Amino acid sequence: MKQGSYTPGSPAPVRPPQIGGFMSGDLTLHSAYDELITMRAWETLLEGKTEPARSSLPVRSTIHDSWHRCANGGIDAQRNEAPLETDKDAVAALARSNWELLAAATRPFAAIGQLLDGTGAMLALADSEGVLINVIGDKKTIYDGMDIHLGVGGKWTEDVVGTNGIGTALWTGEPVIVHAAEHFCAGIKTWTCAGAPIRDPFDGKVIGVVDLSGHPDIFRPHNIALVAAAAREIERALADSQNEERMRLLEAFIASARNYRSSDGVMIIDRHGRAIYSNNVPIAARKRFGDTIRQGTRSCRLPELTNSGFLDSVTTALPQDMQSCDVCPLELDGDVRGAALVFPKTSSGRVASSGISSTSQRLKDECALIVGESEALRSAIDIACRVGETEDVTSLLIEGETGVGKELFARLIHVASQKSASSPFIALNCGAITKELFGSELFGHVSGAFTGASREGKPGVFELASGGVLSLDEIGEMPLDIQPFLLRVLEERVVHRLGDSRSRPVDVRLVASTNRELKAEVAAGRFRRDLFYRISTVSIHVPPLRERGSDSLLLVEHFNRKLASRKGGVPLHFSNEALDTLLAYHWPGNVRELRNLVERLHVLSHNGVVGIHDLPADMIDPPENRVAIPASPNAVAEAEIPIFSFDDAERHAIRNALAAERGNLSKVAQRLGVSRPTLYRKLEQFGIKRSFV
Structure with a gap:
């Protein structure tokens, strides 16, 4: 049995000493906590001996109410761990979207973190969705915490992992202690936690939680005071940061x-x-x-702020x-x-x-954000504009590798549509939603539809996007059991919120995007065939950077100037050899990789000049550097073939050099007196096939 698991009817865990007088989220109790009584109450609730909606259990009111929410919401009481996001890009995006909260927590977390080593306690920071974005403290406890996914990327809301310090603090909006057997899920009952909500100083909305967790022997009544004090310090740092930004925005307005x-x-x-x-x-x-x-x-997940994107949202x-x-x-x-x-x-x-600028001007501005002149890219832009200008196509699919800029094409389609000046653009990343919340995010819910549901109810993205465009990114990540409901909405043009029988008409153009080969997903049974044909009425293929010729150099110039402007400096100067190398590189990470490289060069460059040795090693000497071309016994004869043009001369010179140097491109380039990137381009230009060793 996994550590911390417990089955109703089995012997209860060893009782710790009774702990009296600890503070809950709504009151302070002077009666003793009793592990055995708490476990029996939990068993009674799960065995259905009392009606969950009305039963009175011998536990604190905060735990009592939370347990009932979990029972009514169908939470798996035998669950051993929280959901965990493991995709590095998604975790990085999580950090970027919460940078302000992370920055405000830096100082208190550094001060407290260094005191926790060896104490058996860890300090965690969660965002408004209950997802952990930072963890510090005792190393062994942090390691143990990964057994239950109490680490960065773990989601700890009540609606997925039951009663716990983070999720219950988010629900109540008050500091909460959840000790040992008071957790709803069996796999977490060997932990104790104290959580305190963090509120936005601007409007008082809960935007995160500070949580102190560890095994039950770290429990002290004042743990809740510690996390509450940390939360207040984070709020003060947020207030200072927001006040400074407001002053700077006012100064920017006065200047402009x-x-x-x-x-x-x-x-x-x-x-x-x-x-x-x-x-x-x-x-x-x-x-x-x-x-x-x-x-x-x-x-929705708003796109990265850009001049046109942000203005369009406003x-x-x-x-x-x-x-x-x-x-x-x-x-x-x-x-x-x-x-x-x-x-x-x-x-x-x-x-x-x-x-407000006209649609044609906004369309021109949006096109300007897609940098490139290659035929493949311009063809994709042309299709996007033509699809956007017609109302006949209500759903389409954008396909392309990670990092090619599919989200820019979704924005372009929105702007190109005739109603774009007054219609919404709602974006949702299917890869960033837990399976349990998919239905609520897509279709909305009414009050009390499930544990964790908003008290006022909430519209889904289909309702929010009605009259405009709904962009579903990474649609290949959508759970198979949700896909029929999406297909039904697309066919019937109505949605039903979770827990509601009322139908709500929606007028939405769906722009789905994916980095997967959906036809292969259909063949493997991971994506519905009927949904695939419904969303792929028109498909737009966004070409990878390696197929866009010299667009990589245009993008280098674009990001170079943009970063220089942001930093208030001058653009970097790239040597010809460095540019040759960038042009010849394969770019597996596409535009995103190129942008990150330029950002890195701006940070690391000392004199403002980028040479070939400033580039990453895998760009300078890639695996394809060695070409297995056996020495040709007819090399001399080939050299004697009559030459009729400069291209013929270059072609035969390269072939002879390759044969003489047995495929070593470094020596071939040295023999011919050209750089390796130039040699790569010539090999592609003349169609000289290469087999790799």
């Missing part, structure tokens, strides 16, 4: 608003769509805008009576971190005509 008049209405928003300053804008209008954009960001959220405003991006350190919404007033006091 040359035509702004004091009679105009103005609202400045941060990157979360929150109004941090307003003048001459009615409170009701500010509230409508804030409610609209927050409703959108709760249920203008989409504008209520009808605010459509006349001018929207100006506000940049900090080269990134769009907010926007100014200016409502010009005419001499009569009326709002002037709209300053």
Whole structure:
């Protein structure tokens, strides 16, 4: 049996000394905690001897209520571990999306973490979805924690792993201790934890949890005070950071608003769509805008902030009576971190005509974000624009390897559609959702539909995207049992929220994207054939970078200038040999790999010049550096073949050199007096086939 597992009816774990007077999330009890009584109460609930909705159990009210939520929600009480995200890209994306929370926690976590070594305790930071984003403390405890997935990427909400310090603190919004047998799932009953919620200083919304966990012998009543104090310190750091950013956004607006008049209405928003300053804008209008954009960001993963992408998200959220405003991006350190919404007033006091750019201009701006001139890329852009401009195609599939920029094509299709100026764009990454939450994210839920459901209910992404575009990224990751429901929505154009019999009509254009070969997934039985044909009415293949010729050099220049602008410096200078190497490289990570390389070079470059030896070793001397071409007994005869052009001369010179050097490209390049990247290009140009050793 796995460590920590327990089966109803078996002997209860060894009872620790009774612990009295510890504080729960809602009150302080002076009665003793009794392990045996708690275990028997848990067994009674699971065996159905009492009605879960009404039964009274001899446990604290916080645990009592949580157990009932878990029982009514169908949580597996024999579960031994939390769900764990293991994909490195998804974990990295999680860290990027929570960078502000991680930065605010750096100082308190460093101070507390160094004191926990050898204590048997670990400190964890979870985001608003209950997913762990940082773990420090006693090394052995951290190692033991991975048995139950108490590590970075583990998801600890009540609706997936039952009563626990993180999930229950998220649900109640209060500090909570969950000790040993008080956990709902058997595999976690050998742990004790204390969690305290972290609230956004701006609006009081719970955005994370600080949790102290370990085996039961680390329990102390004051553990809850420790995590509560850490949470407050993180909130203070967040408040300082937010105040500084607001001041900088105001300064950025003052510096850029040359035509702004004091009679105009103005609202400045941060990157979360929150109004941090307003003048001459009615409170009701500010509230409508804030409610609209927050409703959108709760249920979708917004794309990385870019000038057009962020502005499009903002203008989409504008209520009808605010459509006349001018929207100006506000940049900090080269990134769009907010926007100014200016409502010009005419001499009569009326709002002037709209300053939002036309669809054609926005389409032109969106195309400009896709850098490249290759025929394959331009062909894909052309298809995306033509599909976007017609209403006949209601679903399409974007295929391409990881890192090629499929999300940019989804945005392009949205902008190209005739209703894009006033219709929403909602993006959801299917690979970032647990199986248990798929239905809720896609279709929404009503109040009380399941454990962890919002008290007010919540619309799904189909409702939020109605009238616009829904982008489902990594659709190949969608669980097989959810796919029939998606197919039904696409066919019937209606959704049913979880727990609700009412049908809700939706008008959505679905843009699905994948890095998998879906036909192979269909053949293997991992993806429904009928759904595949439904979403692939039109398919757009985004070519990998290695098939785009000199586009890699255009992208190097693009990212080079963008990073230089962000840092307030000058672009790097790349030597010809370095450019040759970049052009010849295979780019398995595509555009994302290229962008990361340029960022690395900006950090590591000392004199602003990038030579070939500044590049990674696998670029300078890749595996294909050696070519197995046996020496030709007719090499001399080949050299004597009449030559009619310079191309013929180069072709035969390369063949003879390859034969003479037995396929060693380094020696071939040296013999011919060219760089290795130039030699690679010539081999491809002349179609000289290579077999690798």
